Amino acid sequence: MDSLNLKNRTVVITGCAGGLGLAFAEALASVDCNIAALDIVTEPPTALCQLRSAHGVKVEYYKCDISSRSQVSEVIERVVADFISINLVINAAGIVQDEPFLWTSDHNIEKTFAVNFTGSFLVSQACAKQMVKQYQGVHGEKRAERTEAAIIFIASIATHIASSAQRISCYTASKAAVRGLVAPLAAELAPYGIRVNSLSPGYTMTAMMQSLQKEQPDLVGQFEKETMFGRIGLPDELTGATLWMCSDRLSGWYTGQDMLVDGGASSWKHPAAL
Numbered sequence: 594m595d596s597l598n599l600k601n602r603t604v605v606i607t608g609c610a611g612g613l614g615l616a617f618a619e620a621l622a623s624v625d626c627n628i629a630a631l632d633i634v635t636e637p638p639t640a641l642c643q644l645r646s647a648h649g650v651k652v653e654y655y656k657c658d659i660s661s662r663s664q665v666s667e668v669i670e671r672v673v674a675d676f677i678s679i680n681l682v683i684n685a686a687g688i689v690q691d692e693p694f695l696w697t698s699d700h701n702i703e704k705t706f707a708v709n710f711t712g713s714f715l716v717s718q719a720c721a722k723q724m725v726k727q728y729q730g731v732h733g734e735k736r737a738e739r740t741e742a743a744i745i746f747i748a749s750i751a752t753h754i755a756s757s758a759q760r761i762s763c764y765t766a767s768k769a770a771v772r773g774l775v776a777p778l779a780a781e782l783a784p785y786g787i788r789v790n791s792l793s794p795g796y797t798m799t800a801m802m803q804s805l806q807k808e809q810p811d812l813v814g815q816f817e818k819e820t821m822f823g824r825i826g827l828p829d830e831l832t833g834a835t836l837w838m839c840s841d842r843l844s845g846w847y848t849g850q851d852m853l854v855d856g857g858a859s860s861w862k863h864p865a866a867l
């Protein structure tokens with residue numbers, strides 16, 4: 594049963610070569626969504642390609658540096674040519690570098706904002722243009738009363754609560770900038786039936802977490818103490834919220850919001866702090 598009403602929709606997912614992006618692709622393919630997967634890596638992971646045969650959906654991989662406007666424009670044009678329409682966007686690509694504020698380099702500021710903020714902006718803008726075109730092709734200038742498309746940004750627990758275990762002011766500010774897009778875009782795009790929200794994951798075991806852990810071997814142990822369940826999250830534990838946000842049947846009245854999914858980490862004075 595297509596209870597989510599996502600069958601045959603096309604979702605553009607950035608950062609799809611691993612971590613949360615790949616988990617979102619798997620979850621959406623399992624409800625019969627077609628996947629346009631963007632990432633900067635040259636070869637897509639096998640797990641992504643296998644979604645075709647596992648679920649009988651269309652999956653195409655596009656190598657793209659999302660911080661480049663020309664690459665994003667060219668790739669989204671190819672996505673439209675391949676899939677005809679775009680219904681959903683999930684901006685999961687992101688980077689982080691742990692650097693004390695006092696010594697944060699220009700390179701970190703430029704690169705982190707280029708990928709996390711500008712990249713999410715450019716992909717969403719290119720996809721939203723297509724969504725508006727699709728809307729107007731069916732409804733003309735009539736203002737939407739119902740939702741037909743959705744954009745999801747990935748922010749972070751870091752924008753809700755600072756962790757003493759990390760020095761990531763630059764990353765946090767870039768994610769706050771991403772969250773800053775949600776309300777104004779939700780307002781600007783509502784007339785075209787497009788909802789805009791962000792998901793703020795808590796500490797989750799992915800390649801990003803593993804590379805932070807390499808620099809700081811105690812980091813995961815610290816984060817484990819900070820959640821109410823004594824462990825950090827798994828990518829799968831973010832997919833329910835994402836599917837819900839994508840489904841106009843389930844969350845059609847939800848727009849302009851940030852949803853924090855963090856195993857309770859930001860809701861208590863955790864034992865690690867006592």
Ligand SMILES: NC(=O)c1ccc[n+]([C@@H]2O[C@H](COP(=O)([O-])OP(=O)(O)OC[C@H]3O[C@@H](n4cnc5c(N)ncnc54)[C@H](O)[C@@H]3O)[C@@H](O)[C@H]2O)c1
Binds near residue numbers: 607658750796798
């Ligand atoms: N893992 C966590 O604990 C956590 C917590 C909060 C927020 N987040 C956010 O969730 C999102 C996914 O994180 P993750 O943990 O899966 O990270 P990850 O490092 O496992 O995956 C990120 C993906 O983004 C891709 N990418 C990087 N730069 C790119 C670029 N310029 N163009 C296109 N793709 C690019 C990478 O190749 C990678 O596949 C990120 O935005 C991250 O900031 C993660």
